[in-house]
Amino acid sequence: MAATASRGSGGCRGWAGAGRWLVFADARGVGQSLAKELAEHAEVSVVVEAGAAYARLSEDHYRVNPSRLEDFQALLRDAFSEQSPCKGMVHLYGLDVASSVAEPETFEQAVTLSGTSVVSLLQAWAQRGWRDAPRLWLVTSGLHVPVRDSAPGAPAAAPLAGLAAVITHEHPELRCAHVDLSAQPSPEEVTSLAAELLADSAEDRIALRGSQRHVARLGRGVAGGKTTEPRxxxxxxxxxxxxxxxxxxxxxxxxxxxxxxxxxxxxxxxxxxxxxxxxxxxxxxxxxxxxxxxxxxxxxxx
Structure with a gap:
């Protein structure tokens, strides 16, 4: 069950010093907006868009093919160093997963964006052998329904939620967190997401809905709705x-x-x-x- 609380910044602590955020930006613009929000807190981001082949578009802007491990290896090698480490990795490709994956093409794209890209990122990170592990954030939209009548998002991105749980156990040093935005993320939610990254709280399953922040909690279930006849x-x-x-x-x-x-x-x-x-x-x-x-x-x- 989810407990609900208003979104306070919680004090944006813990990320002073050199380093940059790694933001895997979606095509909907949430990633770009997140980078701008972080910049308002004097934080620098490396924005990575999905494309056909690896390319360095500018000093802080790259392109990778989400299905190619080699692209992620080149990205981490070129974008970060001991003098400019990675503060955190924010994966937003799941926001581009289609709401329906009935066609083979959309299904393959969903697997790449919500599965293959994360695995490739983890492999590339493990090979770099960084002294300090950056925290990993996996972002989806509309997977959870914390409030009644919420619009559904892209259920095909659900593997990201499962990966977050697995990564937590296999790589606890990454402190992997799953953040779910609404089906149509609002500017308020982007601001809350930036504050969530900077606050670096212990919560690892979070749903942001407007100005409200929901976190996972165990609770007693209450039956509701109409009773349906057995099939x-x-x-x-x-x-x-x-x-x-x-x-x-x-x-x-x-x-x-x-x-x-x-x-x-x-x-x-x-x-x-x-x-x-x-x-x-x-x-x-x-x-x-x-x-x-x-x-x-x-x-x-x-």
Whole structure:
């Protein structure tokens, strides 16, 4: 669950001294606006746009191909040094992921922008061997719905949220944080994002909505909304249960049959645990396509 608080700057602490921010700017202009906000706090940014090939466009402006590791390696080599280290890495390519990825081209682009580019950045960073690890920020838009009736953003950028959680465990020195903006980020949110970077708080899952700041918290769930009727099952349909011959799988199979299903497909090559071993065994044969289960008392449902 998310706790809500107004966005105070929290005191923009901790980033005094030499160094520049690395901002992977989206095509919507949020990254460029973020660099301007940081400049108002006397912070310098290296802005990196996505393109077809690596290029140094100016002293603080580069272009990389998000799918090429070599481009990220060249970027970190050319843009930073011991005298001018990296203060933080802000990844905003996820803002360019399409809201629908039904077409192969848009799906491939989503994978590149929300997955491949981050992995390549991490590999290039690890190879540089910097003494001090910069903090990593992964930014999305409209993934979370902290308030009712919020407009959805790009669900296909969700891998960034998963990567943030994984990076936190595999590279704790990066202190990776996931920041979610609204589907249409407002100027207020860009200002809040800059303040978030400079405040360098311990929060690692944040949603910014206008002037409001939401952070992840565990809380007691409250059921709400209309109760929907359970989906009707067809006696002519076939229902796939993966791991369907285990204890939980058998309970699900019973529940399906009680609701009218008569056919279910089991994974090939598996047979139920024996009484003696209680373990799975490979039969070397495909499991029967259809199976029935004796009617028993209804399985608990939620």
């Amino acid at each position: 009707e099952l067809s006696a002519e349909g076939t229902y796939l249960i993966t791991g369907g011959l285990g204890g939980l799988g058998l309970e699900v199979a019973k529940w399906l049959i009680q609701r009218g299903a008569r056919h279910r497909r089991s994974p090939a090559g598996a047979r139920p645990p024996t009484r003696r071993t209680g373990r799975w065994a490979n039969s070397g044969r495909a499991a029967p396509r259809c199976a029935s289960t004796r009617r028993t008392s209804p399985a608990p449902t939620t």
